[in-house]
Amino acid sequence: MTSLLTNNGAMVALQTLKSVNASLSExxxxxxxxxxxxxxxxNAAVWAISKTMESDVNGFKxxxxxxxxGESTVAVARQATETVTDLLGEIKTRIVSAQGDNVDRTKxxxxxxxxxxxxxxxxxxxxxxxxxxxxxxxxxxxxxxxxDRASNGTVSSSTITVxxxxxxxxxxxxxxxFSTTVASGGASVSTAGDTFSMTIDGAGxxxxxxxxxxxxxxxxxxxxxxxxxxxxxxxxxxxxVGGGDVEEIAATGLKAAIDGLNIAGxxxxxxxxxxxxxxxxxxxxxxxxxxxxxxxxTNSNSGGLGALxxxxxxxxxxxxxxxxxxxxxxxxxxxxSAAFGTVESRISIQKDxxxxxxxxxxxxxxxLVDADMEETSARLQALQVQQQLATQSxxxxxxxxxxxxxxxx
Numbered sequence: 375m376t377s378l379l380t381n382n383g384a385m386v387a388l389q390t391l392k393s394v395n396a397s398l399s400e401x402x403x404x405x406x407x408x409x410x411x412x413x414x415x416x417n418a419a420v421w422a423i424s425k426t427m428e429s430d431v432n433g434f435k436x437x438x439x440x441x442x443x444g445e446s447t448v449a450v451a452r453q454a455t456e457t458v459t460d461l462l463g464e465i466k467t468r469i470v471s472a473q474g475d476n477v478d479r480t481k482x483x484x485x486x487x488x489x490x491x492x493x494x495x496x497x498x499x500x501x502x503x504x505x506x507x508x509x510x511x512x513x514x515x516x517x518x519x520x521x522d523r524a525s526n527g528t529v530s531s532s533t534i535t536v537x538x539x540x541x542x543x544x545x546x547x548x549x550x551x552f553s554t555t556v557a558s559g560g561a562s563v564s565t566a567g568d569t570f571s572m573t574i575d576g577a578g579x580x581x582x583x584x585x586x587x588x589x590x591x592x593x594x595x596x597x598x599x600x601x602x603x604x605x606x607x608x609x610x611x612x613x614x615v616g617g618g619d620v621e622e623i624a625a626t627g628l629k630a631a632i633d634g635l636n637i638a639g640x641x642x643x644x645x646x647x648x649x650x651x652x653x654x655x656x657x658x659x660x661x662x663x664x665x666x667x668x669x670x671x672t673n674s675n676s677g678g679l680g681a682l683x684x685x686x687x688x689x690x691x692x693x694x695x696x697x698x699x700x701x702x703x704x705x706x707x708x709x710x711s712a713a714f715g716t717v718e719s720r721i722s723i724q725k726d727x728x729x730x731x732x733x734x735x736x737x738x739x740x741x742l743v744d745a746d747m748e749e750t751s752a753r754l755q756a757l758q759v760q761q762q763l764a765t766q767s768x769x770x771x772x773x774x775x776x777x778x779x780x781x782x783x
Contacts, residue, residue: 381771381772381774381775383770383771383774384768384771384772384774386771387764387767387768387770387771388768390764390767391761391764391765391767391768394757394760394761394764395761397753397757398754398757398758398761401750401753401754401757402754404745404750405745405747405750405751405754407745408744408745408747409743409744409745410743410744410745410746410750411424411742411743412743420742420743421743423742424739424742424743426527427735427738427739428739430521430523430529430735431732431735431736431739433521433529434521434728434731434732434735435732436518437518437519437520437521437728438725438728438729438732440517440518440519441517441518441519441721441724441725441728442725443502443503443517444515444517444534444536444721445718445721445722445725446502446503447502447503447505447507447515447536448507448536448714448717448718448721449502449718450500450501450502450507451500451506451507451508451539451714452711452714452715452718453500454496454497454499454500454508454541455508455539455541455707455710455711455714456711457496458493458496458497458508458541458679458707458710459704459707459708459711461489461492461493461496462493462679462700462703462704462707463704464489465486465489465490465682465685465700466697466700466701466704468482468485468486468489468687469482469486469685469687469693469696469697469700470697472687472690472693472696473690473693473694473697475690479687479688479689479693480688482687483686483687483688486685486687490543490682490683490685493541493543493679493682494543497509497541497542497543497679507536507538507539507714508538508539508540508541508542508710509540509541509542509677510538510540510541510542510544510677510678511538512538513537513538514535514536514537514538515535515536515538516533516534516535516536517533517534517535517536517721518531518532518533519532519533519534519721519724519728520532520724520728534717534720534721534724536714536717537713537717539678539709539710539713539714540677540678541677541678541679541706541707541710542677542678542679542680543677543679543680543682543683544676544677544680545673545675545676545677545680546672546673546675546676546677546680546681546683546684547673547675547676548568548684549568549586549588549590549594549671549673550568550586550587550588551568551584551586551588551590551596551671552565552568552569552570552582552583552584552586552669552671553582553583553584553585553586553653553654554583555570555572555580555581555582555583556580556581556654561573561574561575561578561579561580561581561657563580563582564690564691564694564695565582565691565695568670568671568681568684568699569668569669569670569671569681569684569695569696569698569699570582570668570669570695570698571666571667571668571669571694571695571696571697571698572657572666572667572668573664573665573666573667574657574659574664574665574666574667575659575664576659576661576662576663576664577659577660577661577662578659579656579657579658579659580656580657580659580667581654581655581656581657582654582655582657582667582669583653583654583655584596584621584624584625584628584653584654584655585621585653585654586621589620589621590609590620590621590624591609591614591673591674592609592610592611592613592614592674593608593609593673593674593675594608594609594671594672594673594674595607595608595609595671595672595674596624596628596669596670596671596672597669597670597672597702597705598628598631598632598667598668598669599667599668599669599670599698599701599702599705600632600635600637600640600665600666600667601637601665601666603635603637604702604705605628605631605632605634605635606628606631607624607627607628607631609623609624609674619653621653622653624653625644625653625654625655626644628655629642629644629655632655637665638661639659639660639661639662639663639665640657640658640659640660640661640665641657641658641660642655642656642657642658643655643656643658644656666697667698668697668698668699668701668702669698669702670698670699670701670702670703672702678703678706678707678710679703679706679707681699681702681703682703684699685699685700
């Protein structure tokens with residue numbers, strides 16, 4: 375039935391045209407923006423996820439900047455410690471030269487003083503953006519390394535801790551820490567107050583005491599270097615509060631640390647009273663080769679290289695004792711370099727990871743909201759054809775009632 379009042383064909387054609395026009399408008403929007411989800415109206419859930427991830431990507435940029443700054447700071451500190459290690463090696467060569475008799479120890483001491491001042495310059499200049507990790511003024515610093523989003527949506531930050539290394543020369547106070555020594559069985563010992571050096575021949579014995587004239591205080595430490603390995607003991611406040619013999623406690627702790635080194639052919643004996651004398655350590659070399667043992671005292675207020683000021687090779691005993699002192703400081707510097715190298719490597723790995731993570735998140739966001747341009751352009755052409763057909767259909771439907779006029783002619 376054809377009605378003059380209701381043109382059902384035109385209504386259907388019009389709704390089809392509106393639908394095609396809406397799809398065409400959406401497709402044209404995707405082409406112009408490059409996104410299939412550009413606002414919350416189009417897909418609220420996907421849009422919300424994409425915006426959350428985009429905020430994380432912006433956060434990763436700050437993390438990368440923090441890691442780059444931290445890596446540069448640690449790299450400067452590592453370079454400084456490596457330079458200090460080289461300079462300490464130069465000082466060691468002068469100390470070794472001073473072991474002989476026919477040498478000019480005054481000139482050697484002047485060279486050591488010059489190298490010591492150069493070390494001070496290196497340590498003082500080892501800063502990046504005002505942060506110096508080797509002068510003893512920074513115990514530790516935190517480097518922002520990551521943003522972590524939990525399943526419930528909460529965000530927390532992660533950091534990498536960089537411990538400062540004290541290679542300063544300040545605050546050193548010499549103490550007569552090592553007592554008169556007893557040597558037997560081919561042991562050669564030299565002491566200079568707070569340092570000692572001892573070479574024990576094969577199947578020999580040497581004894582060194584900690585019962586010097588000065589009392590150890592909390593924070594003071596004594597280290598022993600044996601065959602390239604180092605053992606140490608640091609006096610604690612509890613050692614002092616306990617009211618016991620501090621030197622005895624230090625000797626006991628030092629013996630335990632030396633035993634932990636597991637040096638082949640070496641045993642250490644300790645007896646608080648009797649033989650050997652109180653607070654003394656006896657080293658027994660049961661092997662066929664000589665063992666060189668050196669000791670270094672460091673007081674609680676001194677920097678890691680504080681004992682440099684006490685090195686004096688102007689006489690043979692001082693030169694011999696300086697061997698133990700320089701070995702301890704070289705070990706300190708090497709340990710600092712290793713510590714910085716380890717954390718610098720970790721920062722570099724984390725920086726690369728954050729960069730790759732940021733790229734992966736961006737890719738994930740793109741898969742959610744970016745338009746497939748090949749598909750979209752094909753759809754655009756199809757919709758344009760449909761629009762033309764819908765327009766033609768509407769025109770035909772509107773012409774239907776006019777056909778009734780021929781019945782009234």
